[in-house]
Amino acid sequence: MCDNLHIHGLKMPESMDEETRSQLCPVVYAVSKLGGKWKLIVVHNLIDGPLRFGELRRAIPDITQRMLTLTLRELEEDGIVNRHVFEVVPPHVEYSLTEVGQGLESVMSSLGDWGRANFAQKRNAVAQTA
Amino acid sequence: MCDNLHIHGLKMPESMDEETRSQLCPVVYAVSKLGGKWKLIVVHNLIDGPLRFGELRRAIPDITQRMLTLTLRELEEDGIVNRHVFEVVPPHVEYSLTEVGQGLESVMSSLGDWGRANFAQKRNAVAQTA
DNA sequence: CTGAATCCCTTTTGATACTG
DNA sequence: CAGTATCAAAAGGGATTCAG
Numbered sequence: 001m002c003d004n005l006h007i008h009g010l011k012m013p014e015s016m017d018e019e020t021r022s023q024l025c026p027v028v029y030a031v032s033k034l035g036g037k038w039k040l041i042v043v044h045n046l047i048d049g050p051l052r053f054g055e056l057r058r059a060i061p062d063i064t065q066r067m068l069t070l071t072l073r074e075l076e077e078d079g080i081v082n083r084h085v086f087e088v089v090p091p092h093v094e095y096s097l098t099e100v101g102q103g104l105e106s107v108m109s110s111l112g113d114w115g116r117a118n119f120a121q122k123r124n125a126v127a128q129t130a
Numbered sequence: 131m132c133d134n135l136h137i138h139g140l141k142m143p144e145s146m147d148e149e150t151r152s153q154l155c156p157v158v159y160a161v162s163k164l165g166g167k168w169k170l171i172v173v174h175n176l177i178d179g180p181l182r183f184g185e186l187r188r189a190i191p192d193i194t195q196r197m198l199t200l201t202l203r204e205l206e207e208d209g210i211v212n213r214h215v216f217e218v219v220p221p222h223v224e225y226s227l228t229e230v231g232q233g234l235e236s237v238m239s240s241l242g243d244w245g246r247a248n249f250a251q252k253r254n255a256v257a258q259t260a
Numbered sequence: 261c262t263g264a265a266t267c268c269c270t271t272t273t274g275a276t277a278c279t280g
Numbered sequence: 281c282a283g284t285a286t287c288a289a290a291a292g293g294g295a296t297t298c299a300g
Contacts, residue, residue, distance in 0.1 A: 026245030
């Protein structure tokens with residue numbers, strides 16, 4: 001999975017800093033971009049299409065306005081999310097995935113498969129055995 | 131992706147707490163299990179097979195002993211990682227993925243694909259155009 | 261409606277020292 | 281080797297207020 005260094009071995013130079021090293025392993029780099037508490041959840045909610053700020057907020061009831069703003073800004077900086085401002089009053093701002101962000105679709109779907117297979121069975125465990 | 135509720139709509143009952151709600155969406159649930167700063171990195175390093183505590187520590191140079199211990203304990207609690215203690219001196223403890231943990235392989239590989247495609251090009255961008 | 265700014269608290273993480 | 285304990289620092293996050 002790491003095609004250019006042996007992260008499992010002893011070959012990685014320990015002198016380089018974290019950011020430099022993360023660029024050597026695609027997985028480590030990906031995790032560094034998606035690591036926040038809310039990033040994957042926001043991406044997940046944008047997979048099906050653009051949403052407005054308020055729509056995102058309602059879709060993720062536990063996120064605060066502040067955290068949603070911060071998360072969206074970081075995703076935007078990393079080229080994962082697009083921010084489209086409609087110049088009207090009242091303001092209308094739409095968020096969507098960039099091409100890079102849409103590339104996460106298979107990540108999200110395998111994550112969903114895993115969650116469904118391993119944890120979400122409680123809902124219908126009875127139904128299946130009945 | 132959420133087959134049992136409309137997370138994009140207004141249908142989600144806002145009264146339930148976060149844990150209850152997370153179980154309604156496989157993606158949200160998965161993220162809640164893998165959300166920590168180090169969890170995916172540790173899983174990533176165990177994909178190819180069991181590793182000892184010290185091997186993991188060397189494979190993840192930026193993690194502290196303490197965080198590695200905490201991360202492994204949580205992964206163990208969640209049934210993602212197995213802990214196998216060899217009763218010898220000096221101590222020998224091996225960590226491996228459970229079946230549930232191995233189910234994350236496609237997640238890790240699509241994460242790696244995404245990282246490789248979008249961020250890790252800096253290394254050989256020149257080589258490709260040359 | 262969207263979001264910036266402030267204040268303040270909680271959780272997470274790191275450094276260090278110690279142990280079977 | 282594989283941890284645990286303790287303390288301190290930092291990051292994360294919430295509540296509220298204000299603004300275009």
